[in-house]
Amino acid sequence: QTRSLLSVFEEDAGTLTEYTNQLLQAMQRVYGAQNEMCLATQQLSKQLLAYEKQHFALGKGDEEVISTLHYFSKVVDELNILHSELAKQLADTMVLPIIQFREKDLTEVSTLKDLFGLASNEHDVSMAKYSRLPKRKENEKHKAEVAKEVANARRKQHLSSLQYYCALNALQYRKRVAMVEPMLGYTRGQINFFKKGAEMFSRRMDSFLSSVSDMVQSIQGELDAEAEKMRISQQDLIAVNESVYTPDADVTSPAINRNLIQKAGYLNLRNKTGLVTTTWERLYFFTQGGNLMCQPRGAVAGGLIQDLDNCSVMAVDCEDRRYCFQITTPTGKAGITLQAESKKEYEEWICAINNISRQIYLTDNPEAAAIKLNQTALQAVTPITSFGKKHEVHPSSQNAKNMENDKMIPNESAGIHDSTQLIAPGTPIQFDIVLPATEFLDQNRGGRRANPFGETEDSSKEEEEDSLLQQMFVVRFLGSMAVQSDGTCEVIYEAMRQVLAARAIHNIFRMTESHLLVTSKNLRLIDPQTQVTRTSFELAAVTQFAAHQENRRLFGFVVRLSEALGEESISAYVFESNTEGEKICYAISLGKEIIEAKKDPEVLAQLMKSMPLTNDGKFVLLNDQSEEDGTVHEGEESEA
Numbered sequence: 001q002t003r004s005l006l007s008v009f010e011e012d013a014g015t016l017t018e019y020t021n022q023l024l025q026a027m028q029r030v031y032g033a034q035n036e037m038c039l040a041t042q043q044l045s046k047q048l049l050a051y052e053k054q055h056f057a058l059g060k061g062d063e064e065v066i067s068t069l070h071y072f073s074k075v076v077d078e079l080n081i082l083h084s085e086l087a088k089q090l091a092d093t094m095v096l097p098i099i100q101f102r103e104k105d106l107t108e109v110s111t112l113k114d115l116f117g118l119a120s121n122e123h124d125v126s127m128a129k130y131s132r133l134p135k136r137k138e139n140e141k142h143k144a145e146v147a148k149e150v151a152n153a154r155r156k157q158h159l160s161s162l163q164y165y166c167a168l169n170a171l172q173y174r175k176r177v178a179m180v181e182p183m184l185g186y187t188r189g190q191i192n193f194f195k196k197g198a199e200m201f202s203r204r205m206d207s208f209l210s211s212v213s214d215m216v217q218s219i220q221g222e223l224d225a226e227a228e229k230m231r232i233s234q235q236d237l238i239a240v241n242e243s244v245y246t247p248d249a250d251v252t253s254p255a256i257n258r259n260l261i262q263k264a265g266y267l268n269l270r271n272k273t274g275l276v277t278t279t280w281e282r283l284y285f286f287t288q289g290g291n292l293m294c295q296p297r298g299a300v301a302g303g304l305i306q307d308l309d310n311c312s313v314m315a316v317d318c319e320d321r322r323y324c325f326q327i328t329t330p331t332g333k334a335g336i337t338l339q340a341e342s343k344k345e346y347e348e349w350i351c352a353i354n355n356i357s358r359q360i361y362l363t364d365n366p367e368a369a370a371i372k373l374n375q376t377a378l379q380a381v382t383p384i385t386s387f388g389k390k391h392e393v394h395p396s397s398q399n400a401k402n403m404e405n406d407k408m409i410p411n412e413s414a415g416i417h418d419s420t421q422l423i424a425p426g427t428p429i430q431f432d433i434v435l436p437a438t439e440f441l442d443q444n445r446g447g448r449r450a451n452p453f454g455e456t457e458d459s460s461k462e463e464e465e466d467s468l469l470q471q472m473f474v475v476r477f478l479g480s481m482a483v484q485s486d487g488t489c490e491v492i493y494e495a496m497r498q499v500l501a502a503r504a505i506h507n508i509f510r511m512t513e514s515h516l517l518v519t520s521k522n523l524r525l526i527d528p529q530t531q532v533t534r535t536s537f538e539l540a541a542v543t544q545f546a547a548h549q550e551n552r553r554l555f556g557f558v559v560r561l562s563e564a565l566g567e568e569s570i571s572a573y574v575f576e577s578n579t580e581g582e583k584i585c586y587a588i589s590l591g592k593e594i595i596e597a598k599k600d601p602e603v604l605a606q607l608m609k610s611m612p613l614t615n616d617g618k619f620v621l622l623n624d625q626s627e628e629d630g631t632v633h634e635g636e637e638s639e640a
Helices: 002-053 062-131 140-238 343-357 366-373 375-381 386-393 395-404 437-443 457-466 490-505 581-597 601-610 624-629
Strands: 264-272 278-288 291-295 303-307 312-315 324-328 334-339 470-482 512-519 522-526 533-538 542-547 554-562 568-577
Touching (some): 062 140, 278 343, 303 334, 312 343, 324 343, 470 490, 470 581, 490 542, 490 554, 512 581, 542 581, 554 581
Antiparallel strands (some): 264 278, 291 303, 470 512, 512 522, 522 533, 542 554
């Protein structure tokens, strides 16, 4: 019965030991969490103070938030003190008692159990030895020793069993205390924590928490109103026509604004990666003053790509891509090639760059200047020339210019002619005076390059050497047409109006760029790439020449040529130059003077004395101060 009852007590002690270990782990976890709470609140307080040191890109309303977080940081610091006190109480009143119960009581029962087992084993050994004593031949001395050994073993077993049984009985009471005492300390610690917290914060925190709650509700109200506004905006944006998202949706008749002085948007930039290979990169471009800027994705600001002042822009065919255009520098060097995504963007970019290149963004009212610059296309429906009106309003200014430039605009009539008397209605306009340079190369590939107009490069060089005047200008051909009269400069102004109007109406932006060489014998258009003379006009055949009075980069001249059967043809040619058109007219006028002066050696000598000459005896048109305005010496291009 004792052994059976002992097994029940031992099973109970084993279960208690296992449960105590699990309970201790749970209490240690609570204590660890409380310690972590102390460290966390300390870190939280530091982080709240660090908000003020952050450099937010958008800092609206931060002052109020910063002051609120400063106050919360003080509150958290005070709470951290309370959490530290609670952690200490939990360690002393919850964790320590359960550890003492496990180390003292449960360990004592386990030790006494081992001692009781050893005493029982010794008793069993001594009884086995006593039982093996012989029956016939007895040794009294040996028998007394064995009997004494048995008695000692029984006494030792009895003593250890009594101690073991008493410990098992006491354990049943101690376990009750051990289970309740830690929870009592835990509860008292928590109650003390909350009491101190209530005493510390209940009075002074009520008004603060109320103001913070009001602030949060106000911000939430603003958020709800903004969210509703954004939801309505999203619905309106989603409800638009699908054509808004489709590139080049209205390719037939897009609404084009030709008066832009600034433009922005995505374009494809052509980059050369080898001799014949190219890549296209989609980048964001925008104009800023007279500069074309580019901002790659991820960049914080844009960089300069091209200075647009006095540049030219023209449509180009590039790698079988649509809507490509090229920007050319004032010196005639090909610049960058870009591609727009739609016809509207393509034409607006070209118009905007054209407007910017004329530096109208520097005027007091750039928008009005752009509208005035592009009104030529709108005036195509009226038979009265805009240039004739200009003469009528400002006759004195034109006369002053004629007196200043001497014979720059000869045979000019002061009267206003009817446009039908100058140019026959329905006269066709030619927009490309010669073949491009690439076609010259294709036609003459494989042999000596021949000039299609019957001139050779050698003869051209000889003429250059013999000429007293050589002046090079970068020009772009706009158009030419047959005219009925060359008796007045009005025919040039009317030709300019009709050519520009036709280009604007038919969306023609392509222009052939050439070098115009003015000599004392002729006017020659030279291909800038191959140096082949595209066409030549005898200076004696040029009967009229004039510059546009508003757009100074526009100029034109009239040529009278003899045809077969004794007939004559009169044609007007219109150009755009990188320099002022009046300077080109001045060069033509000087060439004509040289032609007249060659008839009389004395007059030629006087003319040469009155004009500055180069080292080789040729005329210099402008002095050093005017070189900044775009005129260069012999063999060089004019600088815009």
